[in-house]
Amino acid sequence: MNYSSLSKDVVSFIKNVTNQPSNDIPISLHEPYFKDTNAGIYLKECIDSGWVSTAGKWVNEFENKICSFTGAKHAVAVTNGTVALRLALHLIGLRNNEEVIIPPLSFIATANAISHLGGIPHFVDIESQTLGISPSKLSQRLEECADYRNGELINKFTNRKIVAIVAVHVFGHPANCPEILEISEKWNLPLIEDAAEALGSWRIHKNNKIHCGLFGQMGILSFNGNKIISTGGGGALITNNQKLADLARHLSTTAKKNHQWEIEHDEIGWNDRLPSINAALGVAQMEVIKERLEKKNKLASRYIEHLKNNEYLKLITSPKNCTSNYWLNNIRLISQNTEELLLQRASILKACHENNIFIRPIWRLLNKQKFYQSCPKGNLQNAEFEEFRIISLPSSPQLIK
Numbered sequence: 595m596n597y598s599s600l601s602k603d604v605v606s607f608i609k610n611v612t613n614q615p616s617n618d619i620p621i622s623l624h625e626p627y628f629k630d631t632n633a634g635i636y637l638k639e640c641i642d643s644g645w646v647s648t649a650g651k652w653v654n655e656f657e658n659k660i661c662s663f664t665g666a667k668h669a670v671a672v673t674n675g676t677v678a679l680r681l682a683l684h685l686i687g688l689r690n691n692e693e694v695i696i697p698p699l700s701f702i703a704t705a706n707a708i709s710h711l712g713g714i715p716h717f718v719d720i721e722s723q724t725l726g727i728s729p730s731k732l733s734q735r736l737e738e739c740a741d742y743r744n745g746e747l748i749n750k751f752t753n754r755k756i757v758a759i760v761a762v763h764v765f766g767h768p769a770n771c772p773e774i775l776e777i778s779e780k781w782n783l784p785l786i787e788d789a790a791e792a793l794g795s796w797r798i799h800k801n802n803k804i805h806c807g808l809f810g811q812m813g814i815l816s817f818n819g820n821k822i823i824s825t826g827g828g829g830a831l832i833t834n835n836q837k838l839a840d841l842a843r844h845l846s847t848t849a850k851k852n853h854q855w856e857i858e859h860d861e862i863g864w865n866d867r868l869p870s871i872n873a874a875l876g877v878a879q880m881e882v883i884k885e886r887l888e889k890k891n892k893l894a895s896r897y898i899e900h901l902k903n904n905e906y907l908k909l910i911t912s913p914k915n916c917t918s919n920y921w922l923n924n925i926r927l928i929s930q931n932t933e934e935l936l937l938q939r940a941s942i943l944k945a946c947h948e949n950n951i952f953i954r955p956i957w958r959l960l961n962k963q964k965f966y967q968s969c970p971k972g973n974l975q976n977a978e979f980e981e982f983r984i985i986s987l988p989s990s991p992q993l994i995k
C-alpha cells in the first residue's frame with residue numbers, strides 16, 4: 595500500500611467518526627468544554643462572593659466530589675498535576691540525589707516532579723498491553739540493580755537510594771497495579787500513581803472496582819486544559835491514608851499552624867492550593883462527568899468499529915478487567931519494518947495536519963530528553979518498540995452530539 599492512500603484513509607475515518615465532514619472546522623486533540631455545565635453560574639457566584647482565592651466553599655466541594663466519584667477517602671486539590679506529584683513524592687520521603695522508578699513512556703511532568711525535589715528518574719520498561727510499567731521488567735530490573743544496605747534499598751550501580759515507584763496510567767488505560775503493588779511491597783518501595791490522565795478509569799481487582807490512583811499510597815490527577823475535566827490549571831492528590839492527606843494539605847498551604855491569628859509555620863511548605871475560582875469550574879464538570887465518560891466511550895467504540903478490519907493500524911483498547919476513560923484514543927501502526935513505519939507515521943501526521951486535524955504522536959521517550967539521558971535505566975525495548983508507532987486521535991467528548 596502506498597502511504598498517501600493510508601493517510602487519506604486516516605483523514606477520512608477521523609472525519610467520519612467525529613462527524614466533521616468539512617475542513618473548515620479544525621478538529622483538535624482534546625478541548626475543554628463547559629456548555630453542558632453550570633460553570634458560568636458557579637463562577638459568577640464565586641466572583642460575586644469575593645472568595646476567589648483558596649478560602650470559601652468551592653475547593654472543599656470540589657474535593658468532596660472527587661472523593662465520592664473515585665471512592666478515595668481523601669482528595670487535596672492543588673494548582674496542577676505536576677505539583678500534586680511533587681507533593682506526593684516529598685511525602686513518601688524523596689530527597690536530594692535519590693532515585694524514583696518510572697516508565698520512560700510518559701508526559702515530561704512525571705520525571706520533572708522528581709527532578710524538582712533533586713531526585714533522579716530511573717527508567718524501567720513498559721508492557722505493550724497497558725502501555726504502563728511492566729511488572730516483569732520491574733522485577734527483573736530490581737533483581738539486577740537493587741541491594742539492601744543498612745535497611746536501605748540501594749542501586750548498586752549508582753550507590754544512590756531508590757525510594758519509590760511511580761506507575762503511569764497512560765491515556766487513561768489502567769496500568770497493571772495489582773502486580774506492580776506486589777513487587778513494590780516485596781521491595782518495600784512505596785507506589786505512587788500518576789493518574790493525571792485517568793479520572794474515570796477503573797480496574798477490577800478481587801471483585802472490587804478500584805479507581806486509578808488508589809492502589810498505591812497516593813495517586814495524582816490533573817485538570818489541565820486538555821484533560822478529561824479542566825479547571826484551567828489544576829490537580830489533586832488522592833489517597834485513602836488520612837495522615838498523608840493531612841500532611842499534603844498542610845504542606846500545600848505553607849505549613850502554617852492552625853491558629854485564629856498567630857502566623858507560625860512548622861516547616862518549609864509550599865503555596866500549592868487550588869484557587870476557588872478554578873475549583874468552581876471543577877465542581878461544574880464533576881456534575882456531568884458520567885455523561886462525559888459515556889460520550890468518550892461512544893467515541894472509542896466508533897473508532898474501534900471503523901478500524902476493526904484495517905490491516906495497517908489498530909486502535910489501542912482498554913486492558914483486560916479494566917474500564918478505561920479513553921481520555922485519548924490511539925492508533926498503533928503495526929508494520930514491523932522500521933523504515934516503512936516512519937514513512938507511514940510521517941505521512942499520516944502530515945495529511946491530518948493539512949486537513950486541520952490536529953493529531954499528535956506519542957511522547958518521545960523521557961530517557962531521550964537531553965537532561966535525562968544519563969539517568970539510570972533498565973532494558974527499554976518495549977518502550978522503544980512503541981515510541982514511533984502510536985498516534986493520538988481527536989478525542990473530545992463534545993465530538994459526540
Ligand SMILES: *Cc1c(COP(=O)(O)O)cnc(C)c1O
Nearest residue numbers: 674675676701703704790816818
Ligand atoms: C498532564 C499530565 C501530568 C501533569 O499535569 P499538569 O496538571 O499539566 O501539571 C502528569 N503526568 C501525566 C501523565 C500527564 O498527562
